[in-house]
Amino acid sequence: MQFIDLHAQQDRLRTEIEGGIADVLKSGRYILGPQVAEFETNLAMFGDAQFATGCANGTDAILLPLLAWGVGPGDAVFCPSFTYCATAEVVALAGATPVFIDIDRDTYNMDVNSLKQAIADVKAKGELNPKAVIAVDLFGQSADYDALNPVVREHGMKFISDSAQGFGTTLNGKHPLHWADVQTTSFFPAKPLGCYGDGGAITTNDEELCKALDSLRVHGKGTDKYDNVRIGMNSRLDTIQAAILLPKLAVFADEIEKRNVVATRYTEGLAGVADRIPTVMDGVVSTWAQYTIEVPDPFAFADALKAEGIPTARYYPKPVHMQTAYEHYPVAGNGLPNTMDCIDNIISLPMHPYLSEEDQAKVIAAAKSALA
Numbered sequence: 001m002q003f004i005d006l007h008a009q010q011d012r013l014r015t016e017i018e019g020g021i022a023d024v025l026k027s028g029r030y031i032l033g034p035q036v037a038e039f040e041t042n043l044a045m046f047g048d049a050q051f052a053t054g055c056a057n058g059t060d061a062i063l064l065p066l067l068a069w070g071v072g073p074g075d076a077v078f079c080p081s082f083t084y085c086a087t088a089e090v091v092a093l094a095g096a097t098p099v100f101i102d103i104d105r106d107t108y109n110m111d112v113n114s115l116k117q118a119i120a121d122v123k124a125k126g127e128l129n130p131k132a133v134i135a136v137d138l139f140g141q142s143a144d145y146d147a148l149n150p151v152v153r154e155h156g157m158k159f160i161s162d163s164a165q166g167f168g169t170t171l172n173g174k175h176p177l178h179w180a181d182v183q184t185t186s187f188f189p190a191k192p193l194g195c196y197g198d199g200g201a202i203t204t205n206d207e208e209l210c211k212a213l214d215s216l217r218v219h220g221k222g223t224d225k226y227d228n229v230r231i232g233m234n235s236r237l238d239t240i241q242a243a244i245l246l247p248k249l250a251v252f253a254d255e256i257e258k259r260n261v262v263a264t265r266y267t268e269g270l271a272g273v274a275d276r277i278p279t280v281m282d283g284v285v286s287t288w289a290q291y292t293i294e295v296p297d298p299f300a301f302a303d304a305l306k307a308e309g310i311p312t313a314r315y316y317p318k319p320v321h322m323q324t325a326y327e328h329y330p331v332a333g334n335g336l337p338n339t340m341d342c343i344d345n346i347i348s349l350p351m352h353p354y355l356s357e358e359d360q361a362k363v364i365a366a367a368k369s370a371l372a
């Protein structure tokens with residue numbers, strides 16, 4: 001059994017994907033070929049956005065808007081610690097200071113009270129300028145944008161939705177971009193919408209920002225790439241990856257539905273078995289990048305499942321604020337108790353749209369016997 005079975009999806013889309021790659025090979029337009037623009041149009045439509053900009057990966061997708069807004073030294077950018085390191089990494093790369101925020105104990109997403117506390121702390125100290133907030137749609141679930149947005153706006157900050165795991169999630173029928181200035185995503189192969197290499201994208205409704213992002217991803221180009229009006233990067237989505245993503249995006253809504261069927265089966269099978277199963281907020285449709293539970297001893301649990309041929313993974317046993325490179329950055333006043341409380345117990349189960357009922361029954365049975 002695979003943790004994420006990419007071959008099952010390939011079997012469904014092989015003709016379209018191989019045909020798309022062959023077209024790119026023939027056309028010779030490997031950099032920003034027409035498939036990139038076509039994919040950007042479709043992605044924007046999917047995410048209810050006016051504009052989408054492809055880039056090299058999901059990390060650059062967060063960095064590029066920070067650069068466009070001039071976020072840098074002296075600025076505080078608030079983000080969770082219970083996330084992949086890239087969320088905070090880009091803040092430091094831009095020269096700004098990541099300030100780590102605690103999570104809601106049930107959803108694992110940014111806690112609004114911890115955010116308020118951290119903003120108050122930063123303002124009281126007076127050394128940093130509160131500049132932006134990066135909310136993460138962890139494990140595929142929309143952050144609580146309704147609660148976070150008024151706080152972000154009250155302090156005149158920019159708002160990024162890091163949807164590397166959650167692109168496609170909705171809250172009350174709306175995509176995160178309804179609240180955020182930009183929604184960013186990653187097409188790393190294992191993400192819900194993945195390609196066969198690295199890739200990323202930014203959606204926005206801000207036309208000026210979209211133009212700045214288009215410039216920044218090509219070395220700060222002006223009228224052409226030999227006219228440089230700002231310091232930029234080389235961060236484009238490859239044409240071949242766009243060609244792979246086009247047919248994948250066409251079935252993505254269906255795959256999100258399939259992921260939700262799988263998640264519901266886990267939830268029915270594991271309620272009362274694991275210490276915690278995922279809590280989905282009212283009004284949220286998750287993309288289920290991960291199905292993460294909490295158990296008393298995740299190492300013993302992983303061994304028991306491995307013995308049955310079932311892979312597991314742990315996201316994230318060491319939160320970013322405890323990583324060597326990040327331990328000197330500030331954390332919200334109370335020291336992130338909810339983050340610290342979950343990290344010793346979390347473990348994620350196989351999750352992908354094509355997980356068969358039969359395989360899933362095996363996972364649930366193995367989990368039950370490991371936790372008996």
Ligand SMILES: *Cc1c(COP(=O)(O)O)cnc(C)c1O
Binds near residue numbers: 057162188198
């Ligand atoms: C994967 C991920 C990223 C980075 O995406 P890459 O494409 O690997 O650069 C950023 N944030 C989160 C929450 C992620 O899961």
